[in-house]
Amino acid sequence: MTEPTASPLASLHNVQVHYGDVAALQGVSFSLHRGEVLALLGRNGAGKSTAISLLLGLRRADAGRVELLGGDPQDRNRRGGIGVMLQATALPPVLQVRELIDLARTCYVDPRSLEDCLALAGLTDLARRRYGQLSGGQQRRVQFAIAVCGRPQLLFLDEPTTGLDIQARQQLWQAIRQLAAEGCGVLLTTHYLEEAEALAQRVVVIEQGRVVADGPLAQFRQQLAPRRIRCRSALDVETLKTWPGVREVVRDGLRLQLLAEPAEPVVARLLAEDPQLQELDVHGGGLADAFVELTREAA
Numbered sequence: 637m638t639e640p641t642a643s644p645l646a647s648l649h650n651v652q653v654h655y656g657d658v659a660a661l662q663g664v665s666f667s668l669h670r671g672e673v674l675a676l677l678g679r680n681g682a683g684k685s686t687a688i689s690l691l692l693g694l695r696r697a698d699a700g701r702v703e704l705l706g707g708d709p710q711d712r713n714r715r716g717g718i719g720v721m722l723q724a725t726a727l728p729p730v731l732q733v734r735e736l737i738d739l740a741r742t743c744y745v746d747p748r749s750l751e752d753c754l755a756l757a758g759l760t761d762l763a764r765r766r767y768g769q770l771s772g773g774q775q776r777r778v779q780f781a782i783a784v785c786g787r788p789q790l791l792f793l794d795e796p797t798t799g800l801d802i803q804a805r806q807q808l809w810q811a812i813r814q815l816a817a818e819g820c821g822v823l824l825t826t827h828y829l830e831e832a833e834a835l836a837q838r839v840v841v842i843e844q845g846r847v848v849a850d851g852p853l854a855q856f857r858q859q860l861a862p863r864r865i866r867c868r869s870a871l872d873v874e875t876l877k878t879w880p881g882v883r884e885v886v887r888d889g890l891r892l893q894l895l896a897e898p899a900e901p902v903v904a905r906l907l908a909e910d911p912q913l914q915e916l917d918v919h920g921g922g923l924a925d926a927f928v929e930l931t932r933e934a935a
């Protein structure tokens with residue numbers, strides 16, 4: 637991964653967008669750097685697509701500043717430096733995969749080779765298949781190949797792996813990691829939090845048009861996602877609540893459930909203080925827990 641540099645590839649500064657009475661973005665700021673995969677997360681209607689449409693120059697902000705590759709996103713010169721994979725894309729069904737990619741390659745001065753594009757997207761064996769004869773997941777891979785064929789500095793991926801099987805998803809993740817390692821910045825929106833966890837170094841969470849979190853992935857896990865410890869034990873609930881790191885304790889008969897962060901010292905102490913303890917189970921601490929916590933706080 638390349639370290640973020642001082643000048644971002646894309647940025648929003650205190651941006652506002654209204655659709656009639658709907659305030660879709662209310663003072664949103666974030667930026668994306670070279671070699672960085674940024675996951676833009678939020679519930680349906682949070683404002684993610686609106687933010688992306690500003691960066692793509694598809695609409696203007698009512699207030700605030702939007703920059704793409706050091707300039708105005710509506711400037712045509714910026715377009716050559718970006719690759720885009722949107723949620724809905726229509727391509728001619730009668731053209732073969734390789735014809736479609738070749739057609740897209742003609743738009744760029746120094747495109748990636750056809751073979752590279754096919755390999756990156758896992759399409760080598762499907763090169764001569766007509767687009768209309770591909771499955772939905774295979775079509776998504778063609779759209780990915782088209783998005784990356786111009787060697788973009790910045791790649792927009794809007795829910796890229798929806799409809800992909802596990803193998804194809806992992807292949808695409810690998811391709812995204814490779815591009816980021818080459819210095820490409822990636823703005824990823826996804827509702828699969830495990831995807832954000834697998835790929836992103838930074839996470840921005842939007843809720844009702846406002847950024848409610850922006851930081852490194854590791855920070856989210858630590859601060860927002862206490863782990864859940866379950867066990868059978870007779871230890872006293874009120875005493876457990878006083879232990880460092882324990883945030884919540886619930887008893888149901890002999891079953892105990894604790895929320896704790898950090899969890900390891902709590903587990904060690906549980907085992908030390910109750911040699912009869914059984915059925916120990918620790919889980920959570922993932923981005924999904926953090927996301928639920930964040931969007932609940934903001935609601």
Ligand SMILES: Nc1ncnc2c1ncn2[C@@H]1O[C@H](COP(=O)(O)OP(=O)(O)OP(=O)(O)O)[C@@H](O)[C@H]1O
Pocket residue numbers: 655656658659660678679680681682683684685686687
């Ligand atoms: N063209 C439009 N006219 C009116 N309201 C709109 C329009 N586009 C979006 N909105 C509203 O603006 C808000 C933000 O929508 P946006 O599409 O940016 O959300 P999103 O986070 O991308 O959602 P999703 O995850 O469902 O794609 C929502 O309340 C939505 O209903």
